[in-house]
Amino acid sequence: MMKHFFIEDRFYSDLDDYINDCFPEDGSVELLPDDWSIRVQESKLEPMFQTNRADTHDVLISFFYDKYDTRFPEDSESQEEDLSRALKASFDVTLFNSLVPKLYYPTTFATITKQDLLDYLNE
Secondary structure (H helix, E strand, O other): OOEEEEEOOEEEEEHHHHHHHHOOOOOOOOOOOOOOEEEEEEEEEEEOOOOOHHHHHHHHHHHHHHHOHHHOOOOOHHHHHHHHHHHHHHOOHHHHHHHOOEEEEEEEEEEEEHHHHHHHHOO
């Protein structure tokens, strides 16, 4: 059974979701031409993004400089080193990556046919 796919910008969790959205009346699938089909884009559940220690370090240092710019001295090299050590000691990149929200992102294309819909409805 087809699950987790996109048609244009619309996400469908499964064929039931698609049928309810596009064919709200009972029996309307049967009225489709026998050669009816639609191209869909399958999807995969993936984290929104992943990071590594170097990227995270640079991003967080920049964030702290931007957020607290008035609290840093003009020559803040030693404070940056201390901040860098604090980040390396306390920020768990592996844990963070495991907690990043996951979403369905488009992957390959597939085709749904009238027969696929009828088969699903007759299960």
